[in-house]
Amino acid sequence: MATSVKKRILDNTDVIAALGLVSIVVMMVVPLPSVLLDILITLNITASVLTLMLAIFAQDPLEFSSLPSLLLTLTLFRLSLNISATRLILLDGHAGEIIQQFGEFVIRGDAVVGFIIFIILVLVQFIVITKGAERVSEVAARFTLDAMPGKQMSIDADLNAGMINELQARDRRKGIQQEADFYGAMDGSTKFVKGDAIAAIIILFINIIGGFVTGVLVQDMPMLEALHKYTLLTIGEGLVSQIPALLISTATGLVVTRAASESNLGSDLFKQLFTKPKALFITAGVLSMLALLGLPRPPLFMVSAALIGVGVMLQRNSKVSVVEESAAARETEIEESKKPENVLNLLQVDHMELELGYALIALVDVQQGGDLLDRIVLIRRQIASELGFIVPVIRVRDNMNLQPNQYVIKIRGAEIASGEILADHYMAMSGGFDDEGIPGTPTKEPAFGLDAKWINSMYREQAELNGWMVVDAPTVLATHITEVIKTQAWEILSRQDVKTLIDHAKELAPAVVDELIPDLLSLGQVQKVLANLLRERVSIRDMVSILETLSDYAQGTKDIDRLTEHVRQGLARQILQPLLGKDKSLPVMTLDPQIEQQILDSIQPSDYGTYLALDPKILHVLMQNLTREVEKVVLKGLTPVIVCAPLVRINLKRVTERQLPQLMVLSYNELVQGVQVQAVGMVGMDRAS
Template identity: 80%
Template sequence: MAVSMKRRLLSNTDILAAIGMVGIVVMMVIPLPASLLDILITLNITGSVLTLMIAFFSKEPLEFSALPSLLLTMTLFRLSLNISTTRLVLLDGYAGQVIQQFGQFVIRGNPVVGFVVFFILVIVQFIVITKGAERVSEVAARFTLDAMPGKQMSIDADLNAGMINEQQARERRKNIQREADFYGAMDGSTKFIKGDAIAAIIILVVNILGGFIIGVAMQGLPLLDALNKYTILTIGDGLVSQIPALLISTATGLVVTRAASDNNLGQDLSKQLFQNPTTLFITAGVLLSLALLGLPPAPMVTVAAILIVAGVVIRKNSKVSVVQKTAAARESEIADSKKPENVLNLLNIDHMELELGYALVALVDVQRGGDLLDRIVLIRRQIASELGFIVPVIRVRDNMNLQPNQYVIKIRGAEIAMGEILADHYMAMSSGMDDDAIPGTPTKDPAFGLDAKWINAAYREQAELKGWMVVDAPTVLATHITEVIKTNAWEILNRQDVKTLIDHAKEQAPAVVEELIPDILSLGQVQKVLANLLRERVSIRDLITILETLADQAQSTKDIDRLTEHVRQGLARQITQPLVGKDKTLSVLTLDPQIEQQILDSIQPSDYGTYLALDPKVLQGIVQNLSREAEKFILKGLSPVLVCAPLVRINLKRVTERQLPHLIVLSYNELVQGIQVQAIGMVGMDRAS
């Protein structure tokens, strides 16, 4: 029964909190009996002490993120109590036992002492604690906002380096935002405490003057008796309010000045103040010196003796702790040496790796100005925007087996590309005319294979004036990484990546995902279609259109190549748009009809898709002819584009992609309306045979 009642209360805390807020407002209007006010005043003190304890034992500010709203609630509650107690003091000359005892016990019935104590509390709260907490909150909010971009970049760098995963990165970004919101809210909420202190002084003056007038004019009390009675009640009322307010202000100051730590404030203080016995011995010596100079010896010698004993105990315990830690470390080493080796971690393979020679390590060292990690973050964003898939974390490490200026790019542990750059030089690529006046080391651009030179920074401006393209070493490496990713994206994409993309698409279009997977196509089949698209650098960013096309066409065929062609037709506009000139004209190559029919007749199915069962000499002739025609396109400044039948397209692309990687092969079905196609070349039968 008690458990069920507890669950009901916990499940309805929001309703109880709302009722409590309404009750606080009602207190300002409805007179309350003195006995109920005693309970409410006690609750106010209890809440203040509880808030102080929570602030004291918090390890970081966000653990008490409700404090700004709590400050407003507690301030409103105290003001409501002040109004209720003021009403009783002025009407009945009695506001309950708690206020009466505060007036008698704390100040011993002396109004002058009460005034002094009250004003000291208000000054401490208003000038010392509240003003300091307000300033700390303001500065913390400003610095937190200024530091947000740097913290975001740090999170991206850690994510890119593999130190954290995506979930941890999202959590850290969320905490950064919460921290900025918290300090901003604290900066505003401290104004409530300041206003509460000012209101306390005004209420004190009003109560004394009002009570004096009522006591003399309405109750007929002598002047001194009226002043003494209402002054004591007013001071008691003020102390009942200001002591909890002081506790709340102290809690606020503790929270906003608290640095993130693994321990609470008490544990941090004990460790940091008493970890070095030498400081205790020096302090004890200072106290003994003061005693010898004439200060009271009893307290000085007593405290000095306590410090000396504490220092001796701490030093002895620290020596024992060092011995125990050393012994424990030796036992752990012996135990580990006897355990069977765990080699499972050695089986893990990173999706992508970048290995650097020792001369290139500075490119990733932030303290030495390296920004390669930030560039890799931008590369991942660029690929996500252009190709529509998330590049896995690229792990960057040094490799002492490489030459100092060498680097290696790996995919799943296999070397994909290698290059060599000079970290303190610039790569200059000529605009077409060689110029020996600019000295440098001849090289090849690792991304595109263009002729280039490594030049010193002193010749950078001279090269740029001559029309050379000049880029720094990190840009060369970043460009190479980008091209490697774009070329091999279809190999990088795995089922888990596809699952992530589909889960994201499901949030926007759940109907098509539920229709397609797994009833019509499996996740692996969808992955193969997406890999076919990425293999030809077709963006899969419009995943919903891809899935809708698959849902429509997979009812009639499960052949991956045919499904890929259907999807390309659905994406025809985004495929052809980058190839069209400003005059809406697309210059293309075509196949001789006899060759196209010959290729179509030679397409054979297999367990691994379709292939061309064509005479190697004929096939080689087609490729050579395509190569000659493609060179003509390049000389005219055009991208070589071949148009053919849909079934011919994918097989011909696979045959030519090794020798002619930049040849774009389109099907007739991908030529959308509004584009004027201009055939400026044909692969003839006489040249291909």
């Protein structure tokens, strides 16, 4: 039964909160009986004490993220009680037992003393606590917002260095955003407490004057009696209101001043005040000296003796704890060395690695102005936008076995590419211009193999004026990394990456994913299709369309090559878009029908897909003819594209991709309506016979 009631309350907290806020506003206009007012005043005191306790025990300001809204609610509640109490005081001359007892017990019925205490409380709250908390909130909000870009860059750097994963990075970014929102809200909410203190002083004088006028004119009371009675009630009501307000202000100040705390307030104070025995001994000596100089000796000697006792006890405990920590550390080290997990960690192979010689370490050192890690973040975003998959974390490390200016790019532990760059020089590519006038070290641009030279920074402007393309060393390295990723994307893509992409697609189109996996195709088969697409730099960003196409054709065939061709046909417009001219024309080369038929007849199936079993002599002549035609097309300033039958396309691409990687191989089915095809060459049979 209790569980059921609790569940109902938790399920309707939003309704309860809405009704509570509406009730607080209604209290301002609806008269309340004195008994109900006593209950509400008790609730106000309870809420204030509870808020202070939560602020004390919170280990992190974000643990009490609802404090800004709570401040507004409690301030509004307190003002409603002020208005209700004022109404009862002026109408009935009585505002409940709690206010009466505060007026008689706390200040012993003396209105003058009560007035002075009330003013002191308000001044302490307004000038000391609220003003300080307001300033701390303002500064904390400003510094938190200013530090956000740096914190975001730090998270990206840790992510690229492999120190955290994507989920941890997302959680840390969310924490930074929540922290900024919290301090921004606290900066504004402290104004509520400040306004409440000002309103308390105004309400005090209004109640005293209004009560005096009501007592003398309405109730025909003597002037001194009316002044004493209503002043006493007003001071009692003010104390009942300001003591909870003081607690709330204190809680606000505690929360906004605990940004660097590691635990709750009690633990922090004990650790920081009572961990230095020398400080306690010196303080005890100062107190003893003051006692000897003539100040009252009993309290000073008593506190001094207590400090000495605490200091001696802390010294003994610190020695014991050091011995225990050393023994525990040795035991932990021995236990860790025995665990097999330490050996298993050595078996882990990173998806991608970038190893740097010691002269290139400055490229990743932020303190030396290195921004390579930030560039890697941008590369991953660029690849996600262009090719549609998330590049795994690229682990960057130094390798003392490399040459000082050398770097190596690895995929799954195997070296894929390497190069040498001069970190303090610029790479200049002449682009056919005369380069004799600028001194430099001849080299090759690592990504595309272009002729270039390393030049000193003093010649940069001159090289640019001469029409050279000049880039700095980090850009050269970033370009090489980008090109390696684009070229090897099909090899980098893992099943776990595919699972992540499919999970994302399932959020958009769950029916498509449920229909395809695992009933029609397995995750591994989908991965192979996506790898075939990436191998030819076809973007897999439109994952929903790819999965829909696979669902349409997977019932008829499980052949990966055929499924790939069907997907390419579905993505035909996307594939053709970068190849079209301004007039929507597509210059293409074609195959002689006899050669195309020979290739078609030579396609053989295997356990790993199809392969081309063409006569080596014919294949050699075919490559010569293709190379010749490609050179003609390139000289015209066009992208080399050849069109053939769908079954021929993928096999022709595989035999040409090493020697002619720039050649685009399309099938007739990919030539969608609206594209004007222009034949610019044909690989003839006469040379291949």
